[in-house]
Amino acid sequence: MIRAEGLTKYYHVTERKSGRFATLRTFVAGRMQKVPAVQEMSFEIPKGGFVGYIGPNGAGKSTTIKMLTGILHPDEGRVEVGGMSPQNQRKEVARKIGVVFGQRTQLWWDLPTRDSFELLAAMYNVQAADYDKAMGVYAELLGLHEFLDTPVRKLSLGQRMRADLCAALLHDPDVLFLDEPTIGLDVTAKNRIRGFLRDLNEREQKTILLTTHDMDDIEQLCKQLIIINHGKKVYDGTLEELRATYPLPSVLEVEFHGDVQELLLPAGTQYDPERRVARLSFDKQVTSPMPLIDALGACGEVRDIQVLTPKIEDIIEGMYIASR
Numbered sequence: 001m002i003r004a005e006g007l008t009k010y011y012h013v014t015e016r017k018s019g020r021f022a023t024l025r026t027f028v029a030g031r032m033q034k035v036p037a038v039q040e041m042s043f044e045i046p047k048g049g050f051v052g053y054i055g056p057n058g059a060g061k062s063t064t065i066k067m068l069t070g071i072l073h074p075d076e077g078r079v080e081v082g083g084m085s086p087q088n089q090r091k092e093v094a095r096k097i098g099v100v101f102g103q104r105t106q107l108w109w110d111l112p113t114r115d116s117f118e119l120l121a122a123m124y125n126v127q128a129a130d131y132d133k134a135m136g137v138y139a140e141l142l143g144l145h146e147f148l149d150t151p152v153r154k155l156s157l158g159q160r161m162r163a164d165l166c167a168a169l170l171h172d173p174d175v176l177f178l179d180e181p182t183i184g185l186d187v188t189a190k191n192r193i194r195g196f197l198r199d200l201n202e203r204e205q206k207t208i209l210l211t212t213h214d215m216d217d218i219e220q221l222c223k224q225l226i227i228i229n230h231g232k233k234v235y236d237g238t239l240e241e242l243r244a245t246y247p248l249p250s251v252l253e254v255e256f257h258g259d260v261q262e263l264l265l266p267a268g269t270q271y272d273p274e275r276r277v278a279r280l281s282f283d284k285q286v287t288s289p290m291p292l293i294d295a296l297g298a299c300g301e302v303r304d305i306q307v308l309t310p311k312i313e314d315i316i317e318g319m320y321i322a323s324r
């Protein structure tokens with residue numbers, strides 16, 4: 001459904017001078033420099049795929065989305081969306097894709113929400129019957145009825161994001177590009193949007209590419225994960241494969257009550273005497289926590305025991321650091 005092959009994009013920026021009057025000297029005599037934002041990016045997303053495209057700030061995610069949607073032309077490589085080139089067949093591709101930029105809206109700020117939808121439907125040449133059908137389904141699923149007559153500028157962020165999602169779907173696209181669709185939302189609003197997207201992907205087989213800094217979005221939604229850093233791909237696979245390939249140790253945490261015989265604590269234990277908490281790392285694939293619990297239990301009276309499993313953000317942060 002989506003294919004990127006060797007995608008590369010450079011930006012031209014002015015080389016910054018240092019020292020006195022740096023800004024003025026940069027403006028007058030700064031030389032243009034070619035800086036790569038995305039380098040030799042290749043991936044494939046099948047129909048019905050749900051992909052998390054993630055990376056730290058400035059990694060090149062938005063630049064990639066702009067090339068996939070035809071807003072930017074790649075300097076090298078090529079893109080295909082539904083068998084077409086977003087650069088050479090921009091209008092045809094625009095009918096196949098829906099785009100939501102969480103930080104910006106495509107709705108008209110001063111118009112009632114419903115009027116924005118009608119304008120967009122007219123721009124995409126959506127037939128009246130298809131428009132009514134789409135609105136019937138999405139306005140209901142996204143709970144838009146209560147604010148359809150409210151101007152967009154008066155909507156809460158959560159309402160605005162739901163309206164933007166509906167707007168992106170009115171022309172029934174096969175592919176959705178979502179750039180941080182849950183940014184700034186509270187837990188309830190995030191869960192509502194996640195439920196809607198999951199359903200859209202499962203029931204309607206829409207292909208979705210999502211950028212996010214929220215690992216819960218990834219864990220709850222994405223079948224495939226592509227990680228980018230400094231414009232280059234550093235991982236492409238499932239979440240399970242990522243966990244298996246880059247295992248992090250689990251941690252056994254034991255809280256004691258009363259005196260602790262610190263000399264008896266097993267080697268490698270980190271002990272906090274103020275909180276009376278001992279922490280010991282172990283590899284779940286190789287070792288059972290039971291002998292470790294027994295060993296720690298022999299050092300004092302145990303009040304509480306927890307096994308902390310590594311979080312996906314810890315693994316991903318480790319990858320960001322490793323690919324610096």
Ligand SMILES: Nc1ncnc2c1ncn2[C@@H]1O[C@H](COP(=O)(O)OP(=O)(O)OP(=O)(O)O)[C@@H](O)[C@H]1O
Pocket residue numbers: 011012013036037055056057058059060061062063064
């Ligand atoms: N118009 C531009 N001119 C020059 N450099 C740019 C331009 N747009 C982006 N860049 C640079 O290209 C790199 C990639 O930017 P991009 O916006 O694609 O990153 P991102 O992964 O989407 O970041 P974020 O998570 O912060 O949104 C960054 O170093 C950025 O400063």
